[in-house]
Amino acid sequence: MANENIFDAIIVGAGPAGTTAAFVLAKAGMNVALLERGPSAGSKNVFGGVLYATVLNRLIPNFWEQAPLERHIKGIKIFLISPDNAVSIGVESQAHNNPPFNNSFTVSRAHFDHWYASKAEEAGAMFLTNTLVDDLLKYRDKVIGVKVRGEEGELYADVVIVADGVNSILAEKAGLRKPYARxxxxxxxxxxxxxxxxxxxxxxxxxxxxxxxxxxxxxxxxxxxxxxxxxxxxxxxxxxxxxxxxxxxxxxxxxxxxxxxxxxxxxxxxxxxxxxxxxxxxxxxxxDGGYDATPQYFTDGLMIAGDAARFLNASVHYEGTNFAMASGEAAAKTFLEARRNNDYTAKSLSHYQKLLNESFVMKDLNRYRKMNHFAEKNPEFFGPYFDVITQAAIDFFTVKEMPKRTQEWQMIKDFYKNLRRVSKSRFPLLSFIWKAIKGGISFI
Ligand SMILES: Cc1cc2nc3c(=O)[nH]c(=O)nc-3n(C[C@H](O)[C@H](O)[C@H](O)COP(=O)(O)OP(=O)(O)OC[C@H]3O[C@@H](n4cnc5c(N)ncnc54)[C@H](O)[C@@H]3O)c2cc1C
CATH class of the missing domain: 3.30.9.90 (D-Amino Acid Oxidase; Chain A, domain 2)
Known part of the structure; x- marks a missing residue:
């Protein structure tokens, strides 16, 4: 076996999770390979638009001075819309125009991921693009490396960090995850x-x-x-x-x-x-499964980070990038601890779970764990109820030639009538208030 095929750690996937793990390990002087199937980091990545960057700002202070960013987010406006009506609420702060810019920036992933992977490379990681990992190599159930399609062949390491995104084939091959349920x-x-x-x-x-x-x-x-x-x-x-x-x-x-x-x-x-x-x-x-869908995310010689482990906060905050970076960092720190003890068993790597439990990753996933259950059990909340709410708001502000008190009573009566029309409950108002509170607690 040639020495250039042996690493301290191999990381699969150069998204925010994998690149963070590679960056932290390379900075600590480890011999790390970061493997990416695309022709460059970011070429295969899709996301909405906002990079959340508290972790990144800790790892590369004032990164905005060098990273390819689009705009910082100074304000957010939230809309509830029905076919004809909209209710919106907005927040905006001048403070967000100053560093650290509320740690939220729109980016093009093709540009940002490329830049970030170059930082891991500068720190000393070996970054291989066009490198598709097909399988894990195991010895007596311990993961000892990866099988790469093409000429790289087999690469070996004390630990493999799987950060290959939402469809993680490798987490499935490790036996830690099943394919997604709908x-x-x-x-x-x-x-x-x-x-x-x-x-x-x-x-x-x-x-x-x-x-x-x-x-x-x-x-x-x-x-x-x-x-x-x-x-x-x-x-x-x-x-x-x-x-x-x-x-x-x-x-x-x-x-x-x-x-x-x-x-x-x-x-x-x-x-x-x-x-x-x-x-x-x-x-x-x-x-989208939240806390209850997260798999076992470590085993002998392997840890899973980012979307591959389903670490995404799909609440009103919709944060995946920060979760990916935080879990990549935690996996890297766990590796360093395991290396000090020269022990890469699942027991030793369970330190990863401890770090994640102490961080916002698990705390937030746990905080929003009821969200999916609420959405599943109360589908009507997102359709007809929204129509009733927006109509009431429009009625309140509609200009009519009548005293406001009369108009408000009319609005309340219409609101109740509309609620009765869409609610299956015998007590539509109570049911609405209860659902609004439960929904609010689950999502916000
Ligand atoms: C439509 C949409 C909108 C979103 N909007 C936001 C948002 O606004 N803000 C936010 O914070 N999050 C958002 N997210 C979530 C966010 O994109 C993810 O949480 C985040 O990208 C996860 O990072 P990751 O490193 O775990 O995985 P990814 O970014 O998916 O990276 C995985 C990498 O692994 C590589 N790879 C996969 N398989 C292999 C293999 N076998 N061998 C080698 N390489 C491989 C891929 O090419 C890819 O580069 C959104 C997601 C979607 C789908």
């Missing part, structure tokens, strides 16, 4: 729509590198199916995204592409994108 996955669709910089800045009230995110939560954004839509501002383009839970979508017999087209044409969306030219079209799965 209930554990959502489908994201995305278009990048080019517009002149000045148009974007005028349309969204931005200047310099300021950016915003518009979040459309379920309702008519996804025709009442649990999911949502987003618009993110880049420097000279918008990212338009929908994502929808696969199981209810299949049950409703609708196509994700139709939902996407309807979202684009929606009266509360189309004006933001009008005049733009679609230059890229992408689709990707995202893990």
């Amino acid at each position: 209930r554990q996955v959502s489908l994201g669709m995305k278009e990048i729509i080019e517009l002149p910089r000045s148009v974007i800045e005028d349309r969204f009230g931005l200047s310099g590198h300021e950016g915003v995110e518009l979040k459309y939560i379920a309702g008519d954004a996804t025709k009442g199916i649990w999911g949502g839509g987003n618009i993110y501002t880049n420097l000279e383009s918008l990212s338009l995204v929908t994502w929808v839970a696969v199981d209810p979508m299949l049950k409703a017999k609708v196509k994700a592409t139709d939902l996407f087209e309807q979202f684009k044409e929606h009266p509360f969306v189309r004006n933001y994108i009008k005049g733009g030219e679609t230059v890229e079209y992408q689709a990707h799965l995202a893990p």
Whole structure:
């Protein structure tokens, strides 16, 4: 066996999880190989638009001075939409125009991942692109390396860190994960729509590198199916995204592409994108099962990080990148601890679980664990209920020639009447309040 085939650690996948693990290990002087199937890091990656970067800023302080970023997110606007009405709430802060820019930036993954992998390389990692890992190598049930398609052949290491994303074949080959059940996955669709910089800045009230995110939560954004839509501002383009839970979508017999087209044409969306030219079209799965769907994420000689381990917060905050980086860092730190003890057994690597349990990764996954159950058990909440809420808000602000007190009573009566129409409960108001509280607690 040639020495160049032997590493301290092998990391599969140069997304945020894998590159973080490679960066931390290379910085600590380890002999690390980072393997990526694409022709460059980021070439195969799809995400909505916002890189969450608290971990990155710790690892590479003030990274925004060198990383290829689009805009920092200074404000977020959340919409509930029905076919004709919208209710929105926005937050915006001048403080987010200053470092660390609320740790949220729109990026092109092709550019950002490429830059980030180059940082791991600079730190000393061996970065191999066009390198597709087909299988794990095992000796007496311990993972001892990977099998690469093509001339690299077999590569060996004390530990393999699997960070190959949502469809992780390797986590399945390790026997730690089954293929996704329909209930554990959502489908994201995305278009990048080019517009002149000045148009974007005028349309969204931005200047310099300021950016915003518009979040459309379920309702008519996804025709009442649990999911949502987003618009993110880049420097000279918008990212338009929908994502929808696969199981209810299949049950409703609708196509994700139709939902996407309807979202684009929606009266509360189309004006933001009008005049733009679609230059890229992408689709990707995202893990959606939350805490209860996370698999066993370590075994003898192996750890799983990022989407491969289903570490994604799909709540109103929708954070995957920070979770990927935090888990990549925790896997790297676990490796360093295991190396000190020269013990790479599952028992030793269980330190990974301890680090994740102490971090926001497991705490947040646990915090939102009821979200999917709520969405599954209360599908009506995202369709008819949203219509009732938005109609009540419109009624409140509709200008009529009558005293406001009379108008408010009329609004309350209509609200109740509409609730009775859509609610199956004998006590529609109580049921609505109870669901609104439960839903709010689960998602926000
Ligand atoms: C539509 C959509 C919108 C999203 N929006 C956001 C958002 O706005 N903000 C956010 O924080 N998160 C968002 N996410 C989630 C986020 O993209 C992921 O959580 C994050 O990319 C996970 O990083 P990762 O490193 O685990 O996996 P990935 O980024 O998927 O990287 C995995 C890498 O492994 C490589 N790979 C796969 N198999 C192999 C193999 N066998 N051999 C070698 N290489 C392999 C792939 O090419 C890829 O580069 C979104 C996801 C989707 C689908």
